[in-house]
Amino acid sequence: MPRRGRATRSAKSGPGSMLLHKLVMFGDGGVGKTALVIQFCLQDFVEKYEPTVEDSYRKSVHIDGASCMLEVLDTSSDEQYAAIRDDWVREGEAFLLVYSITSRSSFSRVKLFHDRILRVQAATGCEPSPICLIGNKRDRISEREVTTTEGLNLALGLGVDYFVECSAKNNVNVENAFFDLVRVLRVQGEIKKRRYEKKPGLFGSQLTMPSGENDLDSGGDKLARCLLHAVRTNNVKEAVEFLNAGADPNTQPTLSGSALHAAAAFGYLGLTNILLKRGARVNATAxxxxxxxxxxxxxxxxxxxxLKLLLHHGARLDQESTLRGTALHAAASRGHTQVVEYLLKQGADATKRGGPYEFALHAGAWYGSESVVTSLLNGGADIGAETADGCTALHMSAFTGSLGVIEILLDRGARRMMNAVSEKFGTVLDAAGDNGHFEAVKILLEAGAKTHFGDRERDGHAVKPTILDPEQRAPSKLAMLPSDTDTHIEGLYDAVEGGDGGNHQLVLAKCRP
Incomplete structure (x- = not known):
């Protein structure tokens, strides 16, 4: 039976003995929330446990010279308990959103939990709380479905404070996730203590601040953080007040950029316009x-x-970043067809290389957007373009099993390079078969695709073909065999790693005002 209640797993703190911080964990079932909190609090990894409804754990910690008690609430993802999630949000001072790098569905649901937190806090008049995004199970690299880059992109898009990939099993980055979230919480508390007061004036309330505040580095940084907070919460009135008080719109108090970066990321048109008119640099890099x-x-x-407003103010179409490539790459990677088509009309180069997918067409194919892929091909994208490791757009769609995109690419001329061999994926048939996409394998076989019988490289090591017993073959691998009785066929490979397995973590914002 699911657990219910508030079972404390470590010694309780005495009254007033130390500061208590309440952290709440959200995420789909099976992502390892319970494993993470048990590893953090008890230094133990539990492989199997009963589904959680609500369970709390306490641990006394010493962080940066100061002791505190952490109470971590482990919550259920079961829909029958959705009604009490709002109560969990109200209880929390900070939140950990967890997905598994082996589950794309758990990754796609992170935004739902994030939206609920913001909605409940807005309804109760609470200020946004610090949030950490965790990609768990990084020890299972060969089963990866979500790349580190995708996790970082989501973290930046949501405006969360911290992103890290963890392994509850191997105790990798677990303590870092909790400790850094507490650090952000502490800084936020200090900023609240130093908030500017308002005094009634002839034309309404006005901010009051010490004389010469803007002349001090600390004062300018404080103003910039307050401006960023106002922008993130779409508080136009407060943002204008801080700008009038001398806040520099080009200061970057966090790693995710300036107030203009935040306004653009959240889609706040009015604030974007105000910041541009106040001198925000349109091509500033975070x-x-x-x-x-x-x-x-x-x-x-x-x-x-x-996006149109930014271009009107001189934003560069060809400006690149290692995380997203150009704006065209970024829009394609999330399936935003209207944005892709508008950028192409403005002269964006559909053949330009950049970003983690290298080509916009590859980004759209990976996402599985038929309309984006069609628009890019109509806009001049090269259907035969290969990445540094020899991947075509067809490899990308085969790897993710995007049937519609596969058919579009085949119809538009990808058949001629269908059997090209990528160092990472092999042929397109290998890419589809290794990941269990049976329908994709059937389409590719009908089009004349072949498997590759040579060794492939993965992380600098040769990947040998495997010989599977008929009892072990998945349906997609059976489709690749000439007969159900051939046990000597080669060319069936281990699952393709979907991203970088290095130790990636990024503090997106060390504090939020």
Whole structure:
């Protein structure tokens, strides 16, 4: 039976002995929320456990010279308990959103949990709380369905404070996730103590601040953080007040960029216009190592009107970042057809290389958007373009099993390079078969696709063909065999790794005002 109640798993703190922080974990079932909290609190990994309804754990920790008690609430993803999720949000001071890198469906549902947190806090008048995004099960790299880049993109798009990939099983980055979230919570608390007061004036309330506040580095940084907070919460009145008080719209108080980056990412047209008129630099790059631009932030969010406004103010179509490529790459990677078509009409180069997918066509094929792929092909994209490891757009769609995209690419001329061999995926038939996409395998076989019998490279090591017993073959692999009784056929490979397995973590914002 599911667990219910508030079982404390460590010694309770005495009254007033130390500060208590309440953290709440949300995420789909099976992503490892319970495993993460047990690893953090008890330094143990539990492989199997009963489904959780609501369970709390406490742990006394010492972070940066200060002790505190953490109470971590582990919650259920079962829809029958959806009605009490609002109560869980009200209880929390900070939140951990968890998905599994082996489950795309758990990744796609993160935004639903994030939206609920924001909705409940807005309804109760609470300010946004610090949020950490966790991609768990990074020890299962060969089963990866969500790349590190996709996780980072989601974190930046949601405006969360921290993103990290963890392994509850191997205790990798688990403590970092909890400790850094507490650090953000502490800084937020300090900023609240130093908030500017308002005094009634002839034309309404006005901000009051110490004389010469803008002349101090600390004062300017404080104003910039307050401006960023107002923009993130779409509070136009407060944003204008901070700008009038001297806040610099080009200061980047967090790694995710300036106030203009935030306005563009969230799609706030009015605030974007105000910031541009107040001198915000339209082509500024964010401080984090990937260096995204406001135009790329608007494009990946599908905010067409904001994107048009940025272009009107001189945003560069060809500006690149390592995380997103150009705005065209960014829009294609999220399936935003209208944005893709508008950028193409404005002269965006559909053949330009950049970003994690290298080509916009590959990004659209990976996402599985038939309309984006069609628009890019109509806009001059090269259907035969290959990435550095020899992947075509057809490889991408075969790997993800996007049947509609596969058929479009085949109809538009991809048949001629159908048996090209990628170092990462092999042929397109290998890419589809290795990932269990039976229908995709059938389509490709009918089109004349072949499997590759040579060794492939993965992380610098040769991947040998495997010979499967008939009892072990998945349906997609059976479709690749000349007969059901041939046990000596080669060319059946281990699952393709879907992303970088390195130790990736990024603090998106060390504080939020």
């Amino acid at each position: 401080a984090h190592e990937s260096g995204t631009s406001p135009l790329q932030d608007a494009a990946i969010g599908g905010h067409l009107e904001v």
